[in-house]
Each structure stands twice: as C-alpha cells, then as structure tokens.
Amino acid sequence: YNDAWAPIPADKHPWALGRPAHEVWADIWPTVGPQFTQVIETGQGFAAYDQFLPMERGGQPRETWWTYAFTPLTDEQDRTLGILNQGHETTLKVLQDRARVDEVQRMRELFAQAPGAVALLAGPTHVFTMVNDAYSALAGNVRLLGLTVAEAMPEVVRQGFVDLLDGVFRTGLPYRGISTPVFLRGAKGELVEHSLDFVYQPILDAAGRTTDILVQISDQTGRDHALRQLRDADRRKDVFIATLAHELRNPLAPIRNGLQILKQANFSDARFERTRQMMERQLGHLVHLVDDLLDVSRITSGKVQLQYRRVPLADAVARAVESTHAAFEQKAQRLGVDVGDEALAVDGDPERLTQVFANLLSNAAKFTGEGGNVELSLFQ
Structure with a gap:
C-alpha cells in the first residue's frame, strides 16, 4: 500500500505489510471478508458507500465509516490474481450528517411539543414544511404540509395575513400581532372568530436573505372573552x-x-x-x-x-x-x-x-x- 493508504491501518502500520488480510482486518473481517470472496469468485468489482466498520484503534473498538471499492486484478485468462482496494474514511461526514438529522428530528419534537401553535413556512410563497398538532387543530385539521398558506387556508388571504407574510419575507423584519381577530375554518368548515397573539419571525441565511418564516401563535380567544x-x-x-x-x-x-x-x-x-x-x-x-x-x-x-x-x-x-x-x-x-x-x-x-x-x-x-x-x- 502507498503512503496515502497507510493511515487506514493506523497503529497496525507497518506490521500489516506482508500479512494476510484476515489477520490485519480481523476486527472487520465479518464484513469485508465476504466482500473480498464475492470479488474473487465473480470477477466483478464491488463498491461500498458509507459502510460501517467497527475498527480497533488504540486497542479499542471505534465507530468508523468508509467509502471504498474492490477492483479485481486478472490475468490473460480473466483469472483473479488479486484485488485493488481504493477508499477513504467518511466517519466525520457520516457523524455530521447524523447530527443534522438528529437536529432536524429534535426540531420536529420541539415543534410537536411546543405549547402553542407553530409552523415553518419556506420560500416567498410560504409553503408549509413543518407544523405541530396545535397549529393543525387551529387550522381546522386541513392538509397543510407541502401547500402554500394561500392554498391551505384561503380564508386568511382576504384578511391580509398573506400580505403580512410577504412583507416579513421581503424586509427580513419580524411582525407581532396582539389579540388580533382572525376568522379560521372550524371542524365543519364554518368560519370561527379567534383572538390570536402571533409572531412572524424571518429565518435568514448566512448572506442575510430570508429563506423561511417561523410562525408562532397563541390562541387567546378564551382569555379575551373572559376579559x-x-x-x-x-x-x-x-x-x-x-x-x-x-x-x-x-x-x-x-x-x-x-x-x-x-x-x-x-x-x-x-x-x-x-x-x-x-x-x-x-x-x-x-x-x-x-x-x-x-x-x-x-x-x-x-x-x-x-x-x-x-x-x-x-x-x-x-x-x-x-x-x-x-x-x-x-x-x-x-x-x-x-x-x-x-x-x-x-x-x-x-x-x-x-x-x-x-x-x-x-x-x-x-x-x-x-x-x-x-x-x-x-x-x-
């Protein structure tokens, strides 16, 4: 193997030189052994992407992830004489991707468990990408995800709320409403008046451009009626x-x-x-x-x-x-x-x-x- 490949065996280098693969890779042989056998027996190459391999490093098993290929080396009679291994470690990328997935899942859990109605609207047309149960209930349990606000809740268009969202997206400035009267569709399709406290919070990218709008609503109808x-x-x-x-x-x-x-x-x-x-x-x-x-x-x-x-x-x-x-x-x-x-x-x-x-x-x-x-x- 070359110098660029030498970090892969880590502390087994240079001991690994000249030794059988099943000895060098005893810790991961249950995974890679059958892959080597498949290439030798079929003469067909093999590739793995973000493959989990529990390799020993520093005497301890570690979680590692790899993208690699096994290419058969054949003679004139197409007999496999050896295997060329090319690859690189993807552990950092996999862990970062996992962290992002966990972060998104955590955000979804926060959305679901938020005490008020919460939704995330993407792009200038305000497409619902995330909503919690409280928001769905407030909207009359109609379909929301994948639809624009105007498509999913046409009753709010003529009340001026899409215009407010347009202004927040365009300016990047938040908007707050206090005890605002809003007519929303009820369970039977009838318009029901609510009194809402709400915030339209723009989400900005690294360049300061608005990409999404976070909507948070607290239904104060009961409170305002009591007042x-x-x-x-x-x-x-x-x-x-x-x-x-x-x-x-x-x-x-x-x-x-x-x-x-x-x-x-x-x-x-x-x-x-x-x-x-x-x-x-x-x-x-x-x-x-x-x-x-x-x-x-x-x-x-x-x-x-x-x-x-x-x-x-x-x-x-x-x-x-x-x-x-x-x-x-x-x-x-x-x-x-x-x-x-x-x-x-x-x-x-x-x-x-x-x-x-x-x-x-x-x-x-x-x-x-x-x-x-x-x-x-x-x-x-």
Missing part, C-alpha cells in the same frame, strides 16, 4: 351602583319632611296616620334598595330579582309622586298628574315601577326651572 365579560360586569356594576345611589336619595326627603310634621302635629290628627304610612312605605322602599346594594351577585351580573305581580299604574305613580313631592316644593314647582283610567295595570315589580316613575319625576324637577310646571299623564 370582555369582566369589563362588561365592571361596567354594569358601575351603572348599577350609580343608579342605586341616585335612587337612594329619593326616599330620604319625604321621611325627613314627615318627621318635621310629626314634631308639629297633634297625634290625634289624621295627618299623623297618613304621614306614618308614607314613612313606612318609603322605609320599605329604602330597605329594598339597600338589599340590592348589598347583593354582590346581582351587582356583578347586572341583574335585580323582580317580584312580578299585577300592578295598578296609578298606585306606582302615587308612590313616586309621594317620594318626590319635596323636590317640587323646594323649587315652588307645580306637578300635575293625570292617571287616566284608574284600572290601567301592568305585570311588573311594584318597587321597580315606582323607581322608574320616581326617577322620571326627580329628573323633571331637577331640570325644570323655579316655579315651572311638570305634567305626568298615563294613557293606553
């Missing part, structure tokens, strides 16, 4: 408390006036009984309002439990006039009430109907000038 519900509940709470605070003021004035009358009136006076009844009604109304204010579940839901019954509207108006009478007296205003048909009635909560009429009258007194006239009429 909207929370904001709505908070808004309803504010409106409810503001309304309740306004209504709490209405019963206080007649109670205060009633107390003034009680100080001045003879207890045998009929006014005493009427005033006492009025105060009792207003106190009952005030108790209902306080109960509403303390009931947290009603406040957060924006609902108040109604006690339905048949309510004569004339009665509800009378209680409302009674509770707001002081406001009109204070500004020397005249309040005219025409209840029309006394039998006019509706199904409702008497306390709430009284609140409605009392609020109307209170606002009328508030926004009517001194000495003005306010008219309230009921008709069907």
Whole structure:
C-alpha cells in the first residue's frame, strides 16, 4: 500500500505489510471478508458507500465509516490474481450528517411539543414544511404540509395575513400581532372568530436573505372573552351602583319632611296616620334598595330579582309622586298628574315601577326651572 493508504491501518502500520488480510482486518473481517470472496469468485468489482466498520484503534473498538471499492486484478485468462482496494474514511461526514438529522428530528419534537401553535413556512410563497398538532387543530385539521398558506387556508388571504407574510419575507423584519381577530375554518368548515397573539419571525441565511418564516401563535380567544365579560360586569356594576345611589336619595326627603310634621302635629290628627304610612312605605322602599346594594351577585351580573305581580299604574305613580313631592316644593314647582283610567295595570315589580316613575319625576324637577310646571299623564 502507498503512503496515502497507510493511515487506514493506523497503529497496525507497518506490521500489516506482508500479512494476510484476515489477520490485519480481523476486527472487520465479518464484513469485508465476504466482500473480498464475492470479488474473487465473480470477477466483478464491488463498491461500498458509507459502510460501517467497527475498527480497533488504540486497542479499542471505534465507530468508523468508509467509502471504498474492490477492483479485481486478472490475468490473460480473466483469472483473479488479486484485488485493488481504493477508499477513504467518511466517519466525520457520516457523524455530521447524523447530527443534522438528529437536529432536524429534535426540531420536529420541539415543534410537536411546543405549547402553542407553530409552523415553518419556506420560500416567498410560504409553503408549509413543518407544523405541530396545535397549529393543525387551529387550522381546522386541513392538509397543510407541502401547500402554500394561500392554498391551505384561503380564508386568511382576504384578511391580509398573506400580505403580512410577504412583507416579513421581503424586509427580513419580524411582525407581532396582539389579540388580533382572525376568522379560521372550524371542524365543519364554518368560519370561527379567534383572538390570536402571533409572531412572524424571518429565518435568514448566512448572506442575510430570508429563506423561511417561523410562525408562532397563541390562541387567546378564551382569555379575551373572559376579559370582555369582566369589563362588561365592571361596567354594569358601575351603572348599577350609580343608579342605586341616585335612587337612594329619593326616599330620604319625604321621611325627613314627615318627621318635621310629626314634631308639629297633634297625634290625634289624621295627618299623623297618613304621614306614618308614607314613612313606612318609603322605609320599605329604602330597605329594598339597600338589599340590592348589598347583593354582590346581582351587582356583578347586572341583574335585580323582580317580584312580578299585577300592578295598578296609578298606585306606582302615587308612590313616586309621594317620594318626590319635596323636590317640587323646594323649587315652588307645580306637578300635575293625570292617571287616566284608574284600572290601567301592568305585570311588573311594584318597587321597580315606582323607581322608574320616581326617577322620571326627580329628573323633571331637577331640570325644570323655579316655579315651572311638570305634567305626568298615563294613557293606553
């Protein structure tokens, strides 16, 4: 063998010179021995590419890989007299290729196990080359691999997302979307609105050119829906408390006036009984309002439990006039009430109907000038 071949036997050189191949290559003879025999018996050459050979080096078996050829050397009668061996070690290349394969497999595992939806898009047309289960589920479990985004998910084209991908690929700059409304195909093909946080991250080569785009998506639909519900509940709470605070003021004035009358009136006076009844009604109304204010579940839901019954509207108006009478007296205003048909009635909560009429009258007194006239009429 020549000097270029000498590193192959390594520490067996120069001991290997002049010795039989099965002695020199005892460690790999189970593999190469039959190959030598095949060439000798058939007279046909043999080639191996990236062949695994567990060779001993430094007294220890090592993983080595080789590309080599056995060429028969024949005489005039085509009898094989010897074999020419040419080859080189490919261990480094094989191990590097294996590392790349392992790296790709590891990336696929990372994709598959990623907590969010992840996809890799190749080239300027954005072809799906890798997707995880979360992304497939988000896309409606349609076919993705090997298709462009426009082909696999046509519903996102008219929503402008392919244009965004084009911009990222062209500029090499990432794009981030927060709580972005997106309509995607559902399991039955229907369009379903989602709220998505997403990133389009360009992947650049050594020259700084975009080759791929990594897409990472987090579906925040549930979170954003809960936030909207929370904001709505908070808004309803504010409106409810503001309304309740306004209504709490209405019963206080007649109670205060009633107390003034009680100080001045003879207890045998009929006014005493009427005033006492009025105060009792207003106190009952005030108790209902306080109960509403303390009931947290009603406040957060924006609902108040109604006690339905048949309510004569004339009665509800009378209680409302009674509770707001002081406001009109204070500004020397005249309040005219025409209840029309006394039998006019509706199904409702008497306390709430009284609140409605009392609020109307209170606002009328508030926004009517001194000495003005306010008219309230009921008709069907």
